[in-house]
Amino acid sequence: MARKRLLQISITGGDLDEMIAIYAGSEDTHHDGVWFANRLTELGVLELLDYTSVDVAHGEALPPPEDYDVVFVGGSIPSINDGLDWQDTMMAWLAEYRVTTRPLFAACGGHQMVAHMHGGQVTPLPGGRFVGSKPLDLTDAGRAHFVFEGFDDDPHFHFGNEEHVERLPEGAMLLASSEAFEAAAIDHGGHWVTTQFHPEMTANGCMAAVSQEVPEPHLYYRDLPDAPRLFVNFLTGTGIL
DSSP states (O other): OOOEEEEEEEOOOSOHHHHHHHTTTOTTOSOHHHHHHHHHHHTTOGGGEEEEEEEGGGTOOOOOGGGOSEEEEOOOSSOGGGOOHHHHHHHHHHHHHHHTTOOEEEETHHHHHHHHHTTOEEEEOTTOOEEEEEEOEEOHHHHHSGGGTTOOSSOEEEEEESEEEEEOOTTOEEEEEOSSOSOSEEEOSTTEEEESSOTTOOHHHHHHHHTTTSSSGGGTOOOOTTTTHHHHHHHHHTTOO
């Protein structure tokens, strides 16, 4: 049987030289395509997939949407409210991919982009940057959802964000909230699931990401070895694995 084709799209943006310097001490490097690949490798599933990563924020061309069976989208330094050309390109591509009825998982900036393109509203957090390895408050829908199968009622994940989805898109299902904002995980229907948290990042990667803004980031993050299991749940629940 042919392996399913997974496309990871990087929308991180930012200055590449700065990113390389920031993540110099991280085992995952600066590229979130590597982060996703490493977590899937550790879970023992990358070898079951045909994995490709494209950095649209730095000018790499997006392939035809119909060429892939599942899409993962990472976080972003620029706000979705910045209205950058590559963000418009990305959302137009996602709209075409949506027509294929194939599954998508998106984290952090990707979570906000998907909510925005579906009519949701993304705004700055009133309390400022939210960082740390934090618990979720699962809704009834979240506790019953396949992505959280096998997790405790208050699973912990890595957060690092200055904005949030203040208003959900019409018809979206809230799966989980955090102590700082409501929309920590959303099911948009059609096997499109997005999270404000980062299952693809390690504690070391998160500490590197916030090191320039947060004093003593080691006080906020801890290893969460079970967090990436969400990817296996997602890939299994959507029929990719």
